[in-house]
Amino acid sequence: MDTRTSETRLRIERLRDALAAHGAQAVFVPSSDPHLSEYLPGRWQGREWLSGFTGSMGSLVVTRDRAALFADSRYWDQAEAQLAGSGIELQKTSSGASTQYIEWIAQQLHAGDTLAVDGQVLGLALANALRAGLGRKGITLRTDTDLLQQAWDDRPTLPMDAVYEHLPPQAAVSRADKLARVRAAMGTIGATHHLVSTVDDVAWLLNLRGSDVECNPVFIAHLLLDLQGGRLFIGSGKVPADVAARLSTDGIQLAAYDQAAAALAALPADATLLIDPRRVTLGLREAVPAGVKVVEQINPSTLLKSRKTPAEAVFIREAMAEDGAAMCEFYADFEASLARGERWSELDVDAKLSAQRRKRKGFVGLSFSTIAGWMANGAQPHYRALPESFAQIEGNGLLLIDSGGQYLGGTTDITRVWPIGTVSAEQKRDYTLVLKGTLALSRTRFPRGTLSPMLDAIARAPLWEHGLDYGHGTGHGVGYFMNVHEGPQSISKAIPEATMAMEPGMITSIEPGLYRPGLWGVRIENLVLNVAIDTPEKNAFGEMLEFETLTLCPIDTRCLDRSLLRADEIAWLNGYHATVRERLQPLVSGPALAWLLARTEPVSA
Numbered sequence: 379m380d381t382r383t384s385e386t387r388l389r390i391e392r393l394r395d396a397l398a399a400h401g402a403q404a405v406f407v408p409s410s411d412p413h414l415s416e417y418l419p420g421r422w423q424g425r426e427w428l429s430g431f432t433g434s435m436g437s438l439v440v441t442r443d444r445a446a447l448f449a450d451s452r453y454w455d456q457a458e459a460q461l462a463g464s465g466i467e468l469q470k471t472s473s474g475a476s477t478q479y480i481e482w483i484a485q486q487l488h489a490g491d492t493l494a495v496d497g498q499v500l501g502l503a504l505a506n507a508l509r510a511g512l513g514r515k516g517i518t519l520r521t522d523t524d525l526l527q528q529a530w531d532d533r534p535t536l537p538m539d540a541v542y543e544h545l546p547p548q549a550a551v552s553r554a555d556k557l558a559r560v561r562a563a564m565g566t567i568g569a570t571h572h573l574v575s576t577v578d579d580v581a582w583l584l585n586l587r588g589s590d591v592e593c594n595p596v597f598i599a600h601l602l603l604d605l606q607g608g609r610l611f612i613g614s615g616k617v618p619a620d621v622a623a624r625l626s627t628d629g630i631q632l633a634a635y636d637q638a639a640a641a642l643a644a645l646p647a648d649a650t651l652l653i654d655p656r657r658v659t660l661g662l663r664e665a666v667p668a669g670v671k672v673v674e675q676i677n678p679s680t681l682l683k684s685r686k687t688p689a690e691a692v693f694i695r696e697a698m699a700e701d702g703a704a705m706c707e708f709y710a711d712f713e714a715s716l717a718r719g720e721r722w723s724e725l726d727v728d729a730k731l732s733a734q735r736r737k738r739k740g741f742v743g744l745s746f747s748t749i750a751g752w753m754a755n756g757a758q759p760h761y762r763a764l765p766e767s768f769a770q771i772e773g774n775g776l777l778l779i780d781s782g783g784q785y786l787g788g789t790t791d792i793t794r795v796w797p798i799g800t801v802s803a804e805q806k807r808d809y810t811l812v813l814k815g816t817l818a819l820s821r822t823r824f825p826r827g828t829l830s831p832m833l834d835a836i837a838r839a840p841l842w843e844h845g846l847d848y849g850h851g852t853g854h855g856v857g858y859f860m861n862v863h864e865g866p867q868s869i870s871k872a873i874p875e876a877t878m879a880m881e882p883g884m885i886t887s888i889e890p891g892l893y894r895p896g897l898w899g900v901r902i903e904n905l906v907l908n909v910a911i912d913t914p915e916k917n918a919f920g921e922m923l924e925f926e927t928l929t930l931c932p933i934d935t936r937c938l939d940r941s942l943l944r945a946d947e948i949a950w951l952n953g954y955h956a957t958v959r960e961r962l963q964p965l966v967s968g969p970a971l972a973w974l975l976a977r978t979e980p981v982s983a
Contacts, residue, residue: 386430386464392529393428393440403491404483405525406508407438410499411598412659413577416863417591419598420534422499424526431460433760437479438466441486448479451849452759455895473849473871477504480511489516497521498661502653505660521660536635537590541597541616543624544585544859548740548786550689553585553628556682561605563678569652571645573638574601574677576657578861582683584610584630586621587859593746594861595784600638600662607631611638639665646670654680676877680866683857685883690858691907693787694885694928698905700738701783701790702930702958703965708734709796710973716798722771724750724763727779735783745782745789745862752777756795756899759850759891774799776809776898776937782862791862791887792929793903797936805900808892809937812900814840815890817947819852819869819925820906826881826921829874830867837869837890848891856885856905880923884908888925904929930958932977945983952980 397405411422417434425431425438429445433453439446445466449457450473457468471478483493493512497505500521509519527533543549560583564572574580577596581587588597599612607629610617614634617625622632633641642665645651649670653663654677666672686694708731715722727750735741751761752769756778763769771777777798782791795809815837822836830853835842837852851870854863866877867884889903906925913922932955940948955978962974 386428386466389428389529390440390445390465393525394442396525396528397440397442397494399528400494400520400523400525401492402494402520402525403487404439404441404493406479406483406493406495407440407526408495408499408504409435409437410501412498412661413575413598413600414499414501414657414659415577415591415594415596416861417594419537419590421536424530427530428526429461429466430464431457431466432762433457439479439483439486444486446479446482448476448482450476455758456761477507477511480508484512484515484517487512487515487517490518492518492520494520494523494525496524496526496661497664498524498659500660502655502658502660502663506655536598536613538613538616539589539597540618541586541588541612541621542618543621544581544587544786548690548693548859549585550687550693551585553583553625556583556585556679557603557608557628559682560603560678564603564605564652567650567652567673567675569650569673570605571649572603572652572678573642573658573662574603574679575638575659575662576654576677576680578857578864579657579677579679579683580610582857582860583679584625588616589743593744593784595742595859596861599635601630602638602641609633609641611635611641638662642666676866681877683860684855684864684866685881686858686885686907687883690788691883694858694907697740697783697785697788698790698928698930699961699965700740700785701735701792702962703970704734704738704783705731705792705794705931706962706966706970706974707737709977710969713973714969716771724752724755724768724771725765727771727777728763731779731781738783738785740785740787742784742786742859745784745791749778749780749793751779751899752798753898754896757893757895757897758899759893759901771798774801776801776805776900778899778901780901780903784859786859789857789859789862790929791856791903791905792931793889793901794931794934795900795902795937796934801937803939805898806937806939807942808894808898808900809902810939810942811840811844811846812890812892812902813933813938813951814942814947815852816888816902816904817950819888819890820904820927821925821950823911823922823924824880825919826910826923827879828923829876830869830878830880830886831872831874833869833880834871837888841890841892846892848893850891852890853887856887858885880908882908882910882923885928902933927954927957930961932958932974934977935979935981938981940981940983948981948983955980 436449587595728748780793819837853869891901959978
């Protein structure tokens with residue numbers, strides 16, 4: 379038994395010891411923190427610490443005699459490899475939003491048994507679902523203890539790096555204006571107080587940024603607003619004195635991070651508190667006195683920050699151009715190096731592409747860990763090459779690169795697939811069908827207010843026509859120098875909700891894919907901006923929106939099966955490449971310019 383597997387088994391057994399000591403029969407370990415973040419500081423990466431599974435999403439359930447990890451199709455290959463020999467079963471779920479584990483827990487436990495979960499990291503909406511699903515079988519949900527703390531001796535402490543301000547001109551909307559808009563929304567429902575726990579909402583609302591979470595410029599904090607001021611619950615020493623003074627000018631006072639629950643408990647009896655049940659934990663909700671009226675609806679800031687202003691869009695376009703120039707520099711060097719017979723690994727791709735981004739104006743850091751997947755590794759949508767496990771790029775095939783950067787003026791996320799050597803007819807077919815999905819959705823016009831999941835089938839239709847599909851969503855919202863995954867919109871198979879309405883200013887990815895396990899993967903991703911268009915029938919049928927493609931990087935045409943493309947699709951691709959050439963040509967020179975000109979040559983019909 380190797381050291382990793384032995385350590386995993388030992389950790390699970392230590393957790394079981396804690397289970398027995400507390401008289402519980404199972405423990406649920408979500409991928410979550412007190413802010414319900416997607417990407418977690420080390421202190422709350424308990425599921426990864428226990429299981430060895432490093433995917434960004436997944437849930438772990440440990441009973442007295444079984445352990446199971448629940449993950450969707452983006453992670454199946456990765457999870458099977460990382461769980462091998464650990465004794466943890468992989469339970470394959472239909473999507474990242476699946477709550478299949480509730481049914482599994484109900485099957486494993488009996489009436490009178492107890493499931494333990496730390497209420498401080500359990501979302502309120504999920505807590506309600508667990509209680510409803512398990513309560514029917516007489517299973518008790520215990521949320522007042524953190525069993526992980528008792529099993530994890532060297533658990534990381536809270537991150538302590540200082541926060542900083544996102545300043546003009548890129549911070550095009552002032553903190554005071556954002557606070558005023560949120561308080562106006564509070565006023566419409568009669569709320570006197572509003573708790574904001576999601577870290578990207580807090581950062582956006584206060585025009586602050588941090589480095590508490592890898593690749594996301596956010597910091598760990600809660601914010602409790604009233605109609606005149608507010609309190610920011612944050613670690614001691616994280617806010618520099620000058621920043622604290624400017625926050626105070628806008629009515630925001632600092633308080634200890636661990637005092638948020640006490641502040642809620644001290645709310646006056648006549649208060650009306652606005653909380654978002656999908657963005658607040660059970661632990662904080664239970665701190666609210668019974669007499670306080672609670673209004674549950676989406677955070678106003680979640681809706682507001684999803685709609686980028688025209689001034690922000692200017693900076694986003696600049697960031698996209700800088701990012702595109704970095705990729706031209708990288709790909710020119712990459713292809714020239716391969717032509718000289720030099721060897722590259724997936725790790726080299728990550729390091730050298732990141733190095734080119736670091737040279738660009740306004741660059742702050744990566745927006746997520748680069749995915750460089752050669753052939754079979756490209757079939758794992760969330761693959762990441764690691765020093766202990768990576769592939770050399772050699773022979774013939776497809777290289778998938780999904781990468782992005784954080785810039786003061788925006789966040790980027792792009793996926794391209796490149797042919798290495800000779801590609802097969804089957805690979806060209808897969809590539810072209812995926813591209814048809816990207817083009818179909820990129821060209822779509824739709825009424826303002828269309829619920830984003832309704833657009834999902836447009837990108838899938840070219841694949842469905844051939845009996846093909848992919849297991850992940852087609853598109854996610856993207857922040858403004860913020861989290862690369864942002865709501866509320868989601869172009870996916872999710873059940874549509876009113877908050878998912880497409881509005882002007884939203885930035886969303888378009889990224890259909892096709893994956894052949896053990897062989898290769900294809901995904902072609904651009905970011906797009908919702909923009910309003912005038913139509914002759916606007917008054918009769920309402921305002922229409924279309925997508926402005928923001929991402930600027932050639933889409934490789936050497937992989938095309940042109941027999942599968944219509945003339946209008948080729949025309950769109952040529953038009954896109956003309957724009958890429960025009961926008962990036964002033965930013966590159968020498969080999970990078972030559973590469974750009976070659977890769978943006980028009981394709982004949």
